[in-house]
Amino acid sequence: MELNSRQEKILKIVKQHGPITGSKIAEQLSLTRATLRPDLAILTMSGYLDARPRVGYFYTGKEPAEVLTNKIRNILVRDVQSLPIVIKEDTSIYEAIVKMFLEDVGTLYAIDEDKDLVGVISRKDLLKGTMGKNDIERAPVSIIMTRRPHITTCYPNDLLIYAANQLIEKQIDSIPVIDKDADKDIVIGRITKTNITKVFVNLME
Numbered sequence: 001m002e003l004n005s006r007q008e009k010i011l012k013i014v015k016q017h018g019p020i021t022g023s024k025i026a027e028q029l030s031l032t033r034a035t036l037r038p039d040l041a042i043l044t045m046s047g048y049l050d051a052r053p054r055v056g057y058f059y060t061g062k063e064p065a066e067v068l069t070n071k072i073r074n075i076l077v078r079d080v081q082s083l084p085i086v087i088k089e090d091t092s093i094y095e096a097i098v099k100m101f102l103e104d105v106g107t108l109y110a111i112d113e114d115k116d117l118v119g120v121i122s123r124k125d126l127l128k129g130t131m132g133k134n135d136i137e138r139a140p141v142s143i144i145m146t147r148r149p150h151i152t153t154c155y156p157n158d159l160l161i162y163a164a165n166q167l168i169e170k171q172i173d174s175i176p177v178i179d180k181d182a183d184k185d186i187v188i189g190r191i192t193k194t195n196i197t198k199v200f201v202n203l204m205e
């Protein structure tokens with residue numbers, strides 16, 4: 001449910017001056033009490049405001065579930081994406097492990113000489129890389145990474161809920177965010193389970 005501008009104004013007044021009577025709110029808006037009645041009813045019914053006889057309206061501090069749902073639905077990837085950590089595809093497995101520790105990330109993205117995304121390297125990919133007979137100081141990450149066309153990507157203007165669904169469906173920890181305007185797949189961000197957990201915490205606070 002979207003609030004109209006008058007309802008928004010009422011909410012602001014009650015947040016600042018509540019508990020406040022309907023007549024006082026009407027006074028501040030230079031309107032009659034009768035004009036405000038439907039707006040006050042909507043705000044009370046939807047849970048934003050509560051009213052006590054002889055005391056007036058006060059702000060409940062609660063966000064109705066619908067408001068919260070709408071907020072979540074409108075969050076875009078670009079609102080929460082973090083910086084990607086990229087390496088060249090010929091980087092050694094050893095160097096990639098060092099990079100992962102230094103940058104404190106769980107996933108690295110591999111690019112070719114044109115900066116085009118060519119691979120994703122997770123912690124378990126690197127573990128696997130160290131378990132075989134590879135000389136990890138020489139063997140490049142390209143032998144263990146997940147490659148195109150198997151990489152799940154998203155764009156900055158995608159809904160965050162879409163990216164979150166992809167993380168669950170594909171059972172992965174992160175998704176590279178790609179610049180939609182470039183003719184190559186240039187990685188400009190990443191969406192991780194941590195990003196999404198932060199959003200969840202922020203919404204609840």
Ligand code: ADP
Nearest residue numbers: 120122123124146150151152171172173174175
């Ligand atoms: P880990 O393997 O450390 O648990 P993930 O669950 O992210 O981390 O990775 C699981 C597998 O999926 C790995 O082989 C990794 O290369 C691959 N992977 C990770 N992210 C993506 C992605 N965005 N698109 C495609 N494959 C991915």
